[in-house]
Amino acid sequence: MQVRRLELKNFRSYEAAELEFSPEINVLWGENAQGKTNLLEAVAWLTAAKSFRTRRDSELIAFGAERMSVCADVESRGRAFRIEASVQPGVRRSVTVNGVKKKTAAELSGVFSVVVFCPGDLELIQAGSPVRRRFLDGAICQLYPRYAAALAEYGRLREHKTRILRDWESKPDLLDTLDDFSLRMAAAGAVLVRTRAAFLEKLQPAAARFHRDCSGGREELTLRYETKVADPAADGPAVARCLYEDMQRHRRAEIDSRSCLTGPHKDDIAVFIDGREAKTYASQGQVRTAAIALKAGEWEMHRLVLGERPVLLLDDVLSELDETRQSFLRERITGGQVFLTCCQLPGGAVGGRLFHVSRGAVTAQ
Ligand SMILES: Nc1ncnc2c1ncn2[C@@H]1O[C@H](COP(=O)(O)OP(=O)(O)OP(=O)(O)O)[C@@H](O)[C@H]1O
Numbered sequence: 001m002q003v004r005r006l007e008l009k010n011f012r013s014y015e016a017a018e019l020e021f022s023p024e025i026n027v028l029w030g031e032n033a034q035g036k037t038n039l040l041e042a043v044a045w046l047t048a049a050k051s052f053r054t055r056r057d058s059e060l061i062a063f064g065a066e067r068m069s070v071c072a073d074v075e076s077r078g079r080a081f082r083i084e085a086s087v088q089p090g091v092r093r094s095v096t097v098n099g100v101k102k103k104t105a106a107e108l109s110g111v112f113s114v115v116v117f118c119p120g121d122l123e124l125i126q127a128g129s130p131v132r133r134r135f136l137d138g139a140i141c142q143l144y145p146r147y148a149a150a151l152a153e154y155g156r157l158r159e160h161k162t163r164i165l166r167d168w169e170s171k172p173d174l175l176d177t178l179d180d181f182s183l184r185m186a187a188a189g190a191v192l193v194r195t196r197a198a199f200l201e202k203l204q205p206a207a208a209r210f211h212r213d214c215s216g217g218r219e220e221l222t223l224r225y226e227t228k229v230a231d232p233a234a235d236g237p238a239v240a241r242c243l244y245e246d247m248q249r250h251r252r253a254e255i256d257s258r259s260c261l262t263g264p265h266k267d268d269i270a271v272f273i274d275g276r277e278a279k280t281y282a283s284q285g286q287v288r289t290a291a292i293a294l295k296a297g298e299w300e301m302h303r304l305v306l307g308e309r310p311v312l313l314l315d316d317v318l319s320e321l322d323e324t325r326q327s328f329l330r331e332r333i334t335g336g337q338v339f340l341t342c343c344q345l346p347g348g349a350v351g352g353r354l355f356h357v358s359r360g361a362v363t364a365q
């Protein structure tokens with residue numbers, strides 16, 4: 001997938017811009033607050049009329065303007081699409097693809113997709129497990145809509161069980177249904193555990209390859225799915241049984257603590273660099289490399305599952321990285337279109353095209 005041409009009118013800091021991109025790496029450089037992230041945001045927004053920075057479309061309209069519009073020529077699944085979208089307060093958002101109106105964001109999301117790395121994603125390595133679960137679940141949901149249904153079902157059952165655990169003292173009868181909820185959570189949870197384990201097994205080599213190449217062959221990244229289930233690759237009923245047994249072992253503790261203590265909502269991805277836990281031992285540059293590698297793994301998963309890589313948007317990835325890593329990101333990521341922002345004019349070569357961004361104007365160099 002690739003964006004060939006992009007036209008912005010009154011999109012954030014851009015009054016008007018028209019750009020043509022390389023199918024390979026596009027490096028956007030410029031000082032702070034010049035509009036680099038705004039440009040990535042415009043590309044990402046087109047995938048589902050959704051920004052990675054805000055929920056409010058009105059924020060995307062340039063200060064003082066009444067309406068913004070974005071138009072892009074993209075190539076996806078071997079076909080060419082023109083996506084045109086505009087936002088105006090008080091008027092229904094309009095999106096067309098090849099001239100045909102799209103009513104919902106879901107209809108638009110099938111046209112083309114992106115994987116975004118933004119500075120907040122550095123948390124992937126060092127923050128608590130919810131961040132990594134969100135990454136994993138989010139990546140899987142994009143590729144397997146049925147997983148989203150299982151995840152929602154598990155969430156509903158967990159909420160219900162939590163209510164039982166919270167309210168049983170005032171309504172002791174509630175405890176009669178506790179085991180049944182554990183059983184149903186275990187059945188839904190087995191889908192999560194098996195899918196996540198299979199997904200990570202495929203993502204791991206792609207992330208490891210990226211990390212190895214980026215570090216000049218010096219570092220080995222490994223990912224391990226951390227779950228209570230001894231064999232997540234076992235069949236569904238076996239995994240469900242394992243989850244249920246663990247819930248039963250924690251039954252008393254769950255009643256006492258009034259919360260669901262065990263299940264796939266507690267699972268995690270353990271990240272290791274050269275065999276040591278990255279969370280504890282990795283340097284800043286290693287943390288950054290590993291976080292980008294996880295995203296690159298997600299990028300590759302699209303290719304394995306859907307046959308095509310989405311556009312990869314890397315916002316502000318170069319700082320804290322040594323020259324080996326920087327030059328890999330600038331020059332040598334292959335297999336799809338990449339947009340990368342940075343503050344300084346890159347010293348070495350650029351794999352595709354170089355753009356200078358200054359005060360909402362973009363100049364190809
Ligand atoms: N709706 C808007 N209208 C006009 N300008 C806006 C709007 N929203 C944001 N901006 C401005 O756009 C500017 C550039 O933002 P952007 O995040 O793209 O900068 P950047 O080049 O990525 O900088 P940094 O290197 O600091 O990340 C900001 O100064 C911000 O005030």
Ligand SMILES: [Mg+2]
Binds near residue numbers: 036037038315341
């Ligand atoms: Mg920025």
